[in-house]
Amino acid sequence: MPEPIALIDCNNFYISCERLFDPRLAGIPVIVLSNNDGCAIARSEEAKILGIKMGAPAHHLKDKIKAHGIRVFSSNYTLYGDISRRVATTIRDFSPVTEVYSIDETFVDLSGFGGRMLDHAGAMRAAVRESVGIPTCVGIAPTKTLAKLANYAAKKNPLFAGVCDFMDETILTFALPRIAAGEVWGVGRQTEAKLTAQGIRTVAQLRAMPLPLARKVGTVVLERIVCELQGIRCIDIEAVEPQRKGMAVTRSAGTPMLTFDALMQAMTAHATRAAEKLRSHGLVAGHLNAFFHTNPHKPDRPQHSASRSIELSPASSSTFDLVRAARRCVEKSWKGDRSGNGHAYTKAGVILDDLVREEDRSRDLFEADIERGAKLMKALDSVNDQFGKKALVLASEGFKRTYTTKADHRSPRYTTRLSDLPVVHLR
């Protein structure tokens, strides 16, 4: 039997972050909306009970929000990101090997903790609760896939009191027949349907699936999942963050983009942001792809989508290079009249590929120019750091922005902006 792995996962993370700074939100239904206030991406337990589904469009929720006094927030990623870092830092004290898997989940290697495993998990929860203020649940198992499931059980069944241990065979055999196969990490809607066609509905059944059949039904991916359910480790903890392969900046527009100029402004802003993101990671990109399309949720309206890609040679993270490339893509793929071609574009974005670390970039004949450009970018970043995002932008982004995104219910940046610090009144 492999050594234990724990997965610690924050409960309703975004909601818990909002509640940290406003205790009045405790015990009442709260939801957090996606970018552009489009749909619900986080719900408190009270909101889940009211039947609010993950991903439900905000404009379908109006009646419920009103009827039940649901509190609504726009997403505040600055806040969530900062709280997430604090949680991860706290957890690192509990094992030499941890992997931050997502904004609200961390895998923890519990090798060598043996009999003290459960106490250790409990102490970890208590530490996060005390020093950051965020409630969590912990799942413990021999593999990552089982640890995810154990965490799910810990959340769903109050009997576990927040920590579920699948190293314990009795608990494992009790739980697996009671969990639907679709809850397994890596089994989505399509795979679940294929499994149902095979008569497989529960995790216990999936675990007993013959490996060749698993491979036939769902390729090596499903085969690996079945192995992991059997306690055979196929997915290791990745303690060092792997080099990322791509990067994207995409946005829906608050108001549709009707003209060539409106689209160009959006694309310039996205390419600018993409370049900043690259530089903040110390990377350069070898390829840029720019795309835009109309609203696919409105099939009765004229639809159009375009995407074009360009090589960046030499690979670059310069705002000028990326903006130039993105604009060229749009120029080439725009159809018809620049004052409007009958299409209402609602989404646009820039995708970067072939990322390499700046210092590994292949050198070039015009090295001096590149180095001068890098200095300019450094200056640009430090101005924007000091005077706020978008203090200095390219003129092509537009002085009066015609494209916007919606965020009507954003909470303050309590922890990262001085003017937003909560004030305590003592009596």
Add this chain to the structure above:
DNA sequence: TCTGGGGTCCTAGGACCC
């Protein structure tokens, strides 16, 4: 009026080569 954004991995199929 109004449906997010940013990732990863895998496979099939085409282009190309010898």
Add this chain to the structure above:
DNA sequence: TCTGGGGTCCTAGGACCC
């Protein structure tokens, strides 16, 4: 007119995750 077999590399698209 006839028209092999086997390899690699790249890309697009599907599925999934948070």
